[in-house]
C-alpha cells in the first residue's frame with residue numbers, strides 16, 4: 091500500500107450499535123492496523139430527528155470493550171476535528187454552493203405535497219417517479235426557473251433543497267475492493283438531495299466532504315451503502331477530488347440464512363444482537379448485550395472476523411493481533427454471512443479456557459454471593475478443575491457448588507444406581523481408610539482408596555459411585571480425588587457419613 095492508510099467508522103448515533111456495525115468497525119480497524127494506518131471515528135449526527143441520547147457514548151464504550159479503540163475521533167487526537175458532523179455543520183453549505191456554481195447541483199423548491207402528487211400520478215400509470223434529467227425541467231428548480239425567479243424565492247425565504255444534477259446518458263465505471271468492477275447507467279439515478287434549507291447537509295454531502303477533508307484513503311462500510319456509491323463517485327468527480335477506494339462488506343444474515351439480521355431478531359431468536367446492554371432512554375426497555383450475557387470480547391471479535399472473511403486456511407482461533415496479521419481485504423466475500431449463535435458460544439468456550447484462573451475467580455466471586463467469604467485462591471483452584479466444561483462464568487456455580495458446600499439433596503436416579511445392599515457397610519469402612527491417610531494429596535487419597543478396593547476385590551463402581559454421590563450429590567463432576575483433596579479429609583468423611591446415614 092503506497093498511500094497513507096486512513097479509514098473511518100462513521101456511525102449515526104440513532105441507537106445502540108448493532109453487532110453488524112461492530113463488524114464494520116472491526117474490519118476498518120484490522121485494515122488500518124494491517125497497513126500501519128489510522129482508524130478514525132466520525133459521528134454522523136446530521137439528522138437531528140433521529141438523534142438518540144447516549145448512543146454516541148454507547149458506540150465508544152462498545153469499541154473500547156471490543157478492544158478496537160479508535161486512534162482519532164471525538165476527544166482523541168483531534169487533528170482533523172471536530173469529528174461530530176453537528177459541530178461541522180457550518181462548513182457544508184459552501185460546498186453545496188460550489189456545486190451549484192459549477193453546474194453540478196441546483197436549487198429545488200418543489201413542496202413535499204407537489205412531489206407527493208407526482209409520485210401518486212406516476213403510480214397510477216404504473217410508473218415510478220424519479221427526480222432526474224428526465225423530468226427536472228418540468229419541476230420547480232433553478233434549472234427550470236429564471237435566475238430572477240430563483241433569487242426572488244431565496245430572498246423570500248422559501249424552503250428549498252439543493253439537488254445533485256446527475257448526468258444523462260453516461261456510463262459510470264466504479265471499483266469496489268470486494269465486488270470488483272461495477273457499471274452503472276446514469277439514466278437510472280435520481281438527483282439526490284445534498285442540502286436542506288434548515289442549514290443541514292444530507293448524509294451524502296457531509297459524508298463525502300468529511301471523507302475528503304479527513305483524508306480518508308479507504309471507505310469500508312456495509313453493503314447497504316452500495317447503492318450510494320454511484321452518487322459518491324460523481325460527487326468526487328464534481329469537486330475534482332481524488333476518490334478513496336471503496337469496499338462494501340457483505341450483509342449479515344439471520345441464522346436461517348434467509349434475510350438480513352435485524353435489531354429485533356435478538357429478542358425474537360433469543361440471542362443478543364448488541365455488544366453491550368442498551369437501556370432505551372425513552373421506554374426503559376432493556377436489550378441484551380454480549381458483554382452482560384457473559385461473552386468475552388475476544389470471542390465476539392474472533393466470531394465477527396469470520397462474518398464475511400476467512401483466512402483461507404483451517405485456522406479458526408485468532409487473537410486481535412493475529413487477525414491484524416492475517417487480515418486481507420481481498421479475502422472478504424461478496425455473499426451474505428450467516429450469523430450462527432452456536433458458533434459464538436463455541437468461541438466463548440475456547441476463550442474461557444484461555445482466561446487466567448485468578449481473574450476468572452474474581453469475576454466468579456463477584457457474581458456468586460455464596461463465595462463471599464471464600465479465599466480467592468481456593469476459588470481459582472476450583473475454576474482450574476472445572477472450566478473445561480464451562481462456556482460462561484455463569485456456568486461455574488452449577489459445575490462447582492460441591493467444592494464450597496455439602497450436597498443438601500441427592501439426585502434420585504443417581505441414588506438408585508449407586509446405593510446397593512452393602513453400600514452402607516462399605517462407606518463406613520471407606521471412612522476409616524480415608525482416616526489413615528496422613529499426608530493428604532490427590533495421589534495419596536487415590537492410592538489408599540484404590541489399594542483398599544483392589545485388596546478387598548470389591549469392584550470399583552461399588553465404591554466410587556456412592557463416594558461421588560456423597561461428595562457431589564450426583565454422579566457428575568471432576569475427578570473424585572481432586573474433589574476430596576480440595577474439600578479436605580474431614581469434610582470428605584463428613585459427607586460420606588451424611589450419605590451413609592440416609593441408607
Ligand code: GLU
Pocket residue numbers: 099100101102134293297310311312315
Ligand atoms: N452514517 C452512515 C451509517 O450510519 C455511514 C455510512 C458510511 O460509512 O459511509 O452507517
